[in-house]
Amino acid sequence: MALGVRTLPATKRDEVLQAACDRCEPMEVLVGRDGRIMKHASRFLRASIRDGGPHLIIELPTRDGKLVEYHRDEEVEALFHVGGERYAFSTLVEGRCMHELNGQQKVAALVLAYPREMENRQRRAHYRIPVSMAIPVSVAFIEVTNPGESFEMLGIHSGFISDISAGGLAVVCRQRLPVSIEVGTSLSISFQLPGEPEHLALKGLIRNVRKADTNEARILGIEYLREDYDIRSRRHIDLIQRFVVKRQREILKKLRIL
DSSP: OOTTEEEOOHHHHHHHHHHHHHTTOEEEEEEEETTEEEEEEEEEEEEEEETTEEEEEEEOOEETTEEOOOOTTOEEEEEEEETTEEEEEEEEEEEEEEEEETTTEEEEEEEEEOOSOOEEEOSOSSOOEEOOTTSOOEEEEEEEESOSSSOEEEEEEEEEEEEEOSSEEEEEEOSOOOTTOSTTOEEEEEEOOTTOOSOEEEEEEEEEEEEOSSTTOEEEEEEEOOOTTOHHHHHHHHHHHHHHHHHHHHHHHHHHHO
């Protein structure tokens, strides 16, 4: 199990899901299609007993305000928050229905099989350190398909690292990015840490995209894809971990002096 992830007991799972339904909490629905991970917006509606078994009913997912069609038996992953905690579960699509909301209007809804397991996921399992923009650290990233031993490069882009950890990094991009650069996009990334001689090359996955405080810049939250069989990848992540620990000690030392 990855750091920051904990499987919930069944009673706690039921309690969290019921709270999410009672509050119509928003959620992100992730589904794999054509070799890519697509993210859509939805919200909880209610837990239901249907055809002799428990189900979850959620609003039909949308992307950019448009309804997205889902298919029966399609596997999806749901991400959501309750009480400041982040949760996730995987399940299958059972079908569609019309759900009466607040006894007034009917909305298109998706019926999901009730998840057998649910995880509590902390937002960050690794300590992150800021990277000063006074001495910018550039990073090049290549959008790829079929991320494996053989992959197709779709476009080369660049940015600056704003923070980094042994689990991932945040990249500020000031240029206009194509619409294909989104959550779930696979990347090949390369950069050189300040004061370190070796150029690092890793594979990553975009986990979030947000707007920076100024201009039209975007910040990409990228998670490293750990490949245990790839010795070079493991070594590069170890080098990043040592760099982070070293800088963390320097930061703590300065704080003690101040």
